[in-house]
Amino acid sequence: MYKVKVFVTLRESVLDPQGKAVTNSLHSLNYPEVADVRIGKYMELTIEKSDRDIDEVVNEICSKLLANPVIENYRYEVEEVVAQ
Amino acid sequence: MYKVKVFVTLRESVLDPQGKAVTNSLHSLNYPEVADVRIGKYMELTIEKSDRDIDEVVNEICSKLLANPVIENYRYEVEEVVAQ
Incomplete structure (x- = not known):
C-alpha cells in the first residue's frame, strides 16, 4: 500500500485572487510582514499495490483529475506503507 | 525573508465528502486501486523578517485565519530565503 501526498499549485504566471484576499486579510489582522500568499491544494491518496507502476498511476491521476x-503544476511524494 | 509552506488537513474523525467524490471519480476512470483520498489545503506564504518570532507569527496566522x-490540523515548514 502506498500513501501518496500530492501538492497542486497555480503556475507562477497565473493570478491568485484567493491568495490576494488572504494577504489583505492578514494585513488587516496586523501582519504587515506577510508579503504574499499563494493557495494550492494538498491531497493524501491511499493506493493499493497493483500491476501498474505507482509513478505512472499517480502521474495519470494528477494530470487527468x-x-x-x-x-x-503538481508534485508528489510516495511513501510505501507496510501493513501491520 | 521566509518561504513558509502550510499544510491544512481535515482531522481524521471528520468526514471528507470532497475526497469521497474524488475517490468515486477515480474508480469510474478505472483506478480501482485508489482506496481513499483526503483533500486539504496547501499554502505558500512569503513573510518578511520582523521583530516577531517566525514560528509565533505562523502559528497565530494558521490558527486565526x-x-x-x-x-x-495544520503543519508547516519554514525555509529562510536569502535575497539575491
Missing part, C-alpha cells in the same frame, strides 16, 4: 495542467 | 482548529 487532480490538477489542471494548463494553469497548475 | 488559515485553518479551523475545530475540524482541521
Whole structure:
C-alpha cells in the first residue's frame, strides 16, 4: 500500500485572487510582514499495490483529475506503507 | 525573508465528502486501486523578517485565519530565503 501526498499549485504566471484576499486579510489582522500568499491544494491518496507502476498511476491521476495542467503544476511524494 | 509552506488537513474523525467524490471519480476512470483520498489545503506564504518570532507569527496566522482548529490540523515548514 502506498500513501501518496500530492501538492497542486497555480503556475507562477497565473493570478491568485484567493491568495490576494488572504494577504489583505492578514494585513488587516496586523501582519504587515506577510508579503504574499499563494493557495494550492494538498491531497493524501491511499493506493493499493497493483500491476501498474505507482509513478505512472499517480502521474495519470494528477494530470487527468487532480490538477489542471494548463494553469497548475503538481508534485508528489510516495511513501510505501507496510501493513501491520 | 521566509518561504513558509502550510499544510491544512481535515482531522481524521471528520468526514471528507470532497475526497469521497474524488475517490468515486477515480474508480469510474478505472483506478480501482485508489482506496481513499483526503483533500486539504496547501499554502505558500512569503513573510518578511520582523521583530516577531517566525514560528509565533505562523502559528497565530494558521490558527486565526488559515485553518479551523475545530475540524482541521495544520503543519508547516519554514525555509529562510536569502535575497539575491
